[in-house]
Amino acid sequence: MMKRFAARITFRSSAWVALLALATLAGCKQNAPPVPGLKATAAGTAIVESSGGHQVGVTGTALSDPLVVQVNDDQGTAVPGALVEFHGPAGVSFDPAAMIxxxxxxxxxxxxxxxxxxxxxxxxxxxxxxxxxxxxxxxxALGYQQRLGSILADKHCNRCHDPESSPQRVSNYDNLEVKPHPFTEGNTLNKMSDADLTSIILHGGPALNRSALMPSYGNTLSAADVRALIAYTRAVADPPYQPAGTVYARK
Ligand code: HEC
Structure with a gap:
C-alpha cells in the first residue's frame, strides 16, 4: 500500500516537471479570460515597447523596472483607453495582467x-x-550560479565592459583605447569557447593575442568564480548562446 502510494507521488511530480518544461518551451500563450471591470473606450493598430524590455532578473523575483508598452494608431499617435493584456510562460506573473x-x-x-x-x-x-x-x-531569469556571475561582473568587470555608468560605478569604457564588448554582445562572445573565455579571464588579453588592457584575474578569482562569470555571460548573450552540439526542438 505504502509502496504504491509512493510510486504515485513520484509519477505525479515527474509529470509536473515534464508539463512545466513543456509549457516553458512552448511559451504557453494561453488566452487570459476576459477581464471583468476593464472597459476599453478605444483601440489602436500597433503596440510598441516604451521601456522595461530585455531585463535580467533572478528566478522567482520581480524585475527591478516595470514593463511599459504603448498602444498607437496608424499615424503613430498614442491611444488612451485601449485594453492591453500581458502574457508569459507558466510561472510568470504580471501585476496587473490586464489594464486600460x-x-x-x-x-x-x-x-x-x-x-x-x-x-x-x-x-x-x-x-x-x-x-x-x-x-x-x-x-x-538568472539561476544561482549565473546570479553569482552577475555580482562578480559588477564588482570586477563592468567598469570597463559596460559603457554605461551607474550610481555605484563610473564607467571607464570611454578611456580605453581598445574597446571591450558588453557581456550581452552575443555576436562576439558566442564565438568564443568556454576554454578561451577562461584563459582570457585568468591570464588577461595577451593570452589570446588581445590587448593587455584586459587584466588577468588568475590571482583574484577562483575557478568557480570564472565558471560563474561564463555562465552569466552565456545567459545574457543576445543573440542567445547555443552551445555547439545542442539540438533545439523546433516550434
Ligand atoms: C580595465 C578594463 C577591463 C576590466 C576591468 C575587464 N576587462 Fe575584459 N577586456 C578589456 C578590454 C580592453 C578587452 C578587449 C581586448 C581586445 O579586444 O584586444 C577585454 C576583453 C575581454 C573579453 C573578450 C571579449 C571582448 O570583450 O572583446 C572577455 C571575455 C573579457 N574581457 C572578460 C572580462 C571579465 C570576465 C572581466 C572581469 C572579471 C573583465 N573582462 C574585466 C578590459 C577590461
Missing amino acids: TDSSGQATTSVTLGSIAGRYQLSAVTPGKSRPVTLDIVAT
Whole structure:
C-alpha cells in the first residue's frame, strides 16, 4: 500500500516537471479570460515597447523596472483607453495582467519571473481594430550560479565592459583605447569557447593575442568564480548562446 502510494507521488511530480518544461518551451500563450471591470473606450493598430524590455532578473523575483508598452494608431499617435493584456510562460506573473492604457497611451505592469532559469518570452496584446496586435518582449531569469556571475561582473568587470555608468560605478569604457564588448554582445562572445573565455579571464588579453588592457584575474578569482562569470555571460548573450552540439526542438 505504502509502496504504491509512493510510486504515485513520484509519477505525479515527474509529470509536473515534464508539463512545466513543456509549457516553458512552448511559451504557453494561453488566452487570459476576459477581464471583468476593464472597459476599453478605444483601440489602436500597433503596440510598441516604451521601456522595461530585455531585463535580467533572478528566478522567482520581480524585475527591478516595470514593463511599459504603448498602444498607437496608424499615424503613430498614442491611444488612451485601449485594453492591453500581458502574457508569459507558466510561472510568470504580471501585476496587473490586464489594464486600460492611460492618458499617454501607456500600460505599465510589474513582472515576476518563474522559478526556472533562462530566457522568457513575454508578450503584450491589444485587441486592435480588426485583429489583435502583439508585441514580444524578452526577459532573462538568472539561476544561482549565473546570479553569482552577475555580482562578480559588477564588482570586477563592468567598469570597463559596460559603457554605461551607474550610481555605484563610473564607467571607464570611454578611456580605453581598445574597446571591450558588453557581456550581452552575443555576436562576439558566442564565438568564443568556454576554454578561451577562461584563459582570457585568468591570464588577461595577451593570452589570446588581445590587448593587455584586459587584466588577468588568475590571482583574484577562483575557478568557480570564472565558471560563474561564463555562465552569466552565456545567459545574457543576445543573440542567445547555443552551445555547439545542442539540438533545439523546433516550434
Ligand atoms: C580595465 C578594463 C577591463 C576590466 C576591468 C575587464 N576587462 Fe575584459 N577586456 C578589456 C578590454 C580592453 C578587452 C578587449 C581586448 C581586445 O579586444 O584586444 C577585454 C576583453 C575581454 C573579453 C573578450 C571579449 C571582448 O570583450 O572583446 C572577455 C571575455 C573579457 N574581457 C572578460 C572580462 C571579465 C570576465 C572581466 C572581469 C572579471 C573583465 N573582462 C574585466 C578590459 C577590461
